[in-house]
Amino acid sequence: MPTRILVPSGVLGLGFDHQALAKGVANKPDAICIDGGSTDSGPYYLGTGTSKYSTLATRSDWRELMIARESLGVPLVIGSCGTCGSDQTVDWMFDLTQEIAAELGQRVMVARLYSSQTTDSLTAALEADRITALQPPVPIDAETLSTCSNVVALAGVEQINIALASGADIVLAGRTTDTAVISAIPVAKGEHVGAAWHGAKIGECGALCSTNPVSGVIQIDFDATGFTVIPLAEGASCTPYSVSAHMLYENSDPLRLVEPGGVLDVSNAVYQAIDSDSVRVTGSVWETSSNYTVKLEGSRLVGYQTSAMVLLRQPKYVAAARQWTQRLDTFLKGKIHQQMELAESEYDIEFRLIGIDATLGSLETLESHPVEVGVLMLVTAQSQDIANDIARLCNPYLLHYPLSDNEELPTFAFPYSPAESVRGALYEFALNHVLELDDPMDAFRLTVSEAG
Amino acid sequence: MATLIDAVKTVRSKNAGPFWVTIDIFFADAAAFRRVSTVLDSDSVATVLQVPVTELKRFDLSDIYVIKFSFPRTVVQGSRFDRDMHGAQYANLVAAIEVPAEAF
Numbered sequence: 263m264p265t266r267i268l269v270p271s272g273v274l275g276l277g278f279d280h281q282a283l284a285k286g287v288a289n290k291p292d293a294i295c296i297d298g299g300s301t302d303s304g305p306y307y308l309g310t311g312t313s314k315y316s317t318l319a320t321r322s323d324w325r326e327l328m329i330a331r332e333s334l335g336v337p338l339v340i341g342s343c344g345t346c347g348s349d350q351t352v353d354w355m356f357d358l359t360q361e362i363a364a365e366l367g368q369r370v371m372v373a374r375l376y377s378s379q380t381t382d383s384l385t386a387a388l389e390a391d392r393i394t395a396l397q398p399p400v401p402i403d404a405e406t407l408s409t410c411s412n413v414v415a416l417a418g419v420e421q422i423n424i425a426l427a428s429g430a431d432i433v434l435a436g437r438t439t440d441t442a443v444i445s446a447i448p449v450a451k452g453e454h455v456g457a458a459w460h461g462a463k464i465g466e467c468g469a470l471c472s473t474n475p476v477s478g479v480i481q482i483d484f485d486a487t488g489f490t491v492i493p494l495a496e497g498a499s500c501t502p503y504s505v506s507a508h509m510l511y512e513n514s515d516p517l518r519l520v521e522p523g524g525v526l527d528v529s530n531a532v533y534q535a536i537d538s539d540s541v542r543v544t545g546s547v548w549e550t551s552s553n554y555t556v557k558l559e560g561s562r563l564v565g566y567q568t569s570a571m572v573l574l575r576q577p578k579y580v581a582a583a584r585q586w587t588q589r590l591d592t593f594l595k596g597k598i599h600q601q602m603e604l605a606e607s608e609y610d611i612e613f614r615l616i617g618i619d620a621t622l623g624s625l626e627t628l629e630s631h632p633v634e635v636g637v638l639m640l641v642t643a644q645s646q647d648i649a650n651d652i653a654r655l656c657n658p659y660l661l662h663y664p665l666s667d668n669e670e671l672p673t674f675a676f677p678y679s680p681a682e683s684v685r686g687a688l689y690e691f692a693l694n695h696v697l698e699l700d701d702p703m704d705a706f707r708l709t710v711s712e713a714g
Numbered sequence: 715m716a717t718l719i720d721a722v723k724t725v726r727s728k729n730a731g732p733f734w735v736t737i738d739i740f741f742a743d744a745a746a747f748r749r750v751s752t753v754l755d756s757d758s759v760a761t762v763l764q765v766p767v768t769e770l771k772r773f774d775l776s777d778i779y780v781i782k783f784s785f786p787r788t789v790v791q792g793s794r795f796d797r798d799m800h801g802a803q804y805a806n807l808v809a810a811i812e813v814p815a816e817a818f
Binding site (some may be wrong): 285301302303304305306396398400503506507510511512513515516517559564565592609610612614616620621622623624628640642686687690691694 | 721728730731732733734736738740762763764769771773775777779780782784786790791792793794795797798799800803804806807810815
């Protein structure tokens with residue numbers, strides 16, 4: 263008997279095709295598995311321990327999946343709860359789960375798998391040479407670790423299976439690899455390990471491996487020699503091309519994928535259409551590593567930002583936008599020194615010219631002749647008050663600063679009031695490392711309780 | 715001279731974790747893939763991306779008619795000087811690389 267996993271979507275909170283989900287439920291899967299996170303939207307979410315997605319949209323999706331799970335009596339597993347998979351977002355998902363269970367009159371056992379790391383344990387691991395840099399190397403020391411507001415380790419199949427072995431109906435996992443949340447159950451049931459990981463990689467973005475990427479829902483059947491991927495939305499189909507090409511997506515290496523405890527190699531995988539919609543894949547290889555490592559992700563606070571935008575429309579200023587911001591920059595630094603007594607090392611002002619090269623910066627090679635230019639000013643300082651105050655000092659000059667001393671003061675366009683927007687805390691990813699563990703659970707914690 | 719985008723089906727780029735960007739060049743068929751694969755040199759790609767060619771990983775995937783390049787981001791995703799969180803605009807630079815007549 264193959265192990266059948268229903269994947270409702272690439273991420274919880276984006277919604278899914280309800281009919282396709284119903285079809286998936288009717289096919290009696292062994293589990294419903296979904297990813298809840300990613301680093302794609304930057305370091306802010308891990309830095310603050312918050313979800314990128316709307317709480318109401320997440321709640322609505324999760325409610326539908328909890329109803330589907332109850333009707334099937336199979337596990338419901340989510341990995342990387344709340345975008346970043348920190349302890350805070352696992353608890354956020356737990357609160358939602360409790361609310362929904364109470365609302366639906368469900369009594370469910372919920373396992374929370376926590377992935378957040380403490381500074382003390384990481385510092386000890388660093389001293390014991392158990393933290394290794396990946397490429398490209400990002401230098402770290404004890405201070406870097408202590409300045410991270412959140413560090414998570416990415417769990418693999420071992421930790422998820424321990425959570426499932428508790429008898430949980432629902433597993434709310436902190437940060438996991440995108441794939442582990444799908445491959446865990448097939449691996450536990452003794453299916454082909456290479457196929458489990460490969461099928462999980464193909465399915466981790468939901469229907470992105472099909473011809474109808476937005477439909478979300480897919481089913482993957484894992485067995486002793488391979489896996490079959492079946493899109494469930496009306497009109498969606500998978501082809502050997504759409505499935506094999508998905509190994510390219512967001513992967514720096516399309517043939518080898520490093521995971522906790524080993525490496526998936528798909529160099530010799532064979533992709534075959536078995537009907538007009540489904541694709542069977544065999545020949546995937548899992549190479550078990552000699553030591554067990556989990557990847558770390560960390561985010562640290564680097565300052566606070568305030569932004570402002572002004573629009574240049576007068577042709578003379580559009581044509582000389584760069585020259586204008588350079589002159590303005592020099593002038594503002596003088597004003598900030600004079601009136602705020604701040605040294606240039608205490609803050610940063612950056613101008614990005616929307617319409618010229620705001621996207622690519624120094625990589626831009628095309629010269630444009632825009633009708634207008636948006637000047638985005640980003641102020642960064644060590645406190646929000648200072649960043650706000652600098653932006654307020656800049657405000658009248660963003661609005662009126664001339665190209666030369668001997669001309670009438672221009673007035674540009676502020677698109678809203680106030681012209682300054684408080685951007686809040688600015689974070690950056692601080693770790694590109696793996697942590698070696700003796701036991702897969704060494705860096706993770708499990709709590710099992712009843713909800714409803 | 716014609717540009718790469720005229721000889722291919724599509725070019726896309728995307729972040730691959732916070733520290734890498736990956737670029738996928740898709741071709742319509744094996745013949746188009748072969749023609750471009752032989753004339754597209756990695757140096758020209760490294761030049762438009764302003765990364766050392768030694769840091770550019772290249773995969774010529776003849777089974778799916780794709781050439782893939784991956785490189786470490788010079789500015790880490792979402793850090794102060796990043797301009798394109800998901801790295802999807804790098805594809806425009808590669809699409810605009812000039813290619814010789816043999817590519818067609």
